[in-house]
Amino acid sequence: MNKRKIFTMVCMLFIFVLIISSFINAEEKINLPPIKIENSLHRALNKRRSIRDFRNKSLKFSQISMLLWAAYGRKMGGIDAITSATHMVASPNELYPLKIYLMVTEGGVEDLKAGLYSYQPDTHTLEKLTKTIAIQRKILNILNSQRNLKEAPVFILIGYDKKISLGRELTFYEVGLSAQNIHLICEDLGIGTVIFTSSQLEKILNGIFPDIEIITLMPVGYPKWQLRAF
Numbered sequence: 241m242n243k244r245k246i247f248t249m250v251c252m253l254f255i256f257v258l259i260i261s262s263f264i265n266a267e268e269k270i271n272l273p274p275i276k277i278e279n280s281l282h283r284a285l286n287k288r289r290s291i292r293d294f295r296n297k298s299l300k301f302s303q304i305s306m307l308l309w310a311a312y313g314r315k316m317g318g319i320d321a322i323t324s325a326t327h328m329v330a331s332p333n334e335l336y337p338l339k340i341y342l343m344v345t346e347g348g349v350e351d352l353k354a355g356l357y358s359y360q361p362d363t364h365t366l367e368k369l370t371k372t373i374a375i376q377r378k379i380l381n382i383l384n385s386q387r388n389l390k391e392a393p394v395f396i397l398i399g400y401d402k403k404i405s406l407g408r409e410l411t412f413y414e415v416g417l418s419a420q421n422i423h424l425i426c427e428d429l430g431i432g433t434v435i436f437t438s439s440q441l442e443k444i445l446n447g448i449f450p451d452i453e454i455i456t457l458m459p460v461g462y463p464k465w466q467l468r469a470f
């Protein structure tokens with residue numbers, strides 16, 4: 241057999257292998273049914289985006305109530321009879337280690353004084369923390385890397401109690417669920433937010449709550465720009 245014949249046979253073999261393998265890997269493309277935006281949840285999911293520029297406009301106290309409830313409140317109607325779920329987010333072993341804090345700037349919320357508050361899911365109340373001016377200043381300083389975020393009227397801090405949690409890694413899932421709830425309720429309320437992370441936040445409450453580690457901070461307010469109409 242001359243070289244030319246061998247070369248032709250190798251080429252044909254190669255093409256044959258290519259054709260066979262393309263059949264083996266053939267992917268079937270299945271079109272999904274069309275998206276239908278039919279209710280407020282669909283709209284909120286579709287609208288959700290990070291808002292980093294805020295208008296100088298106070299939030300309503302009722303909006304704060306809904307925000308905190310969505311973040312980590314107790315479910316209305318009591319404990320779920322089938323699953324025993326109690327809170328707005330899933331929690332490993334139902335331990336619920338998250339702690340939600342609200343920092344209100346001067347005039348940031350109608351009918352609520354400026355300051356740092358701890359949200360109490362069981363009673364759906366706010367506990368005003370005292371002597372926190374230094375902490376509040378530190379929180380705003382941490383935002384220096386993204387100065388526009390400092391203009392938000394309120395800031396939600398999501399942390400967790402190290403004594404209660406099953407570990408940092410698992411708790412991050414729960415923080416993510418709470419943050420997504422905050423994102424979605426914001427869209428529903430016509431306001432906006434963004435997840436802000438910084439390792440400097442971790443020990444920010446150490447002076448008053450040594451066991452609390454803050455994971456994320458979410459500035460909340462009316463968006464400065466409305467790019468899309470829904």
Ligand SMILES: Cc1cc2nc3c(=O)[nH]c(=O)nc-3n(C[C@H](O)[C@H](O)[C@H](O)COP(=O)(O)O)c2cc1C
Pocket residue numbers: 288289290291292386434435436437438
């Ligand atoms: C874990 C996490 C950390 C984030 N940290 C920051 C942050 O520090 N600063 C910021 O401006 N955005 C932050 N973001 C928001 C992302 O930048 C944003 O989600 C991304 O640009 C996609 O845009 P979208 O949220 O509008 O869809 C963070 C998002 C996640 C999920």
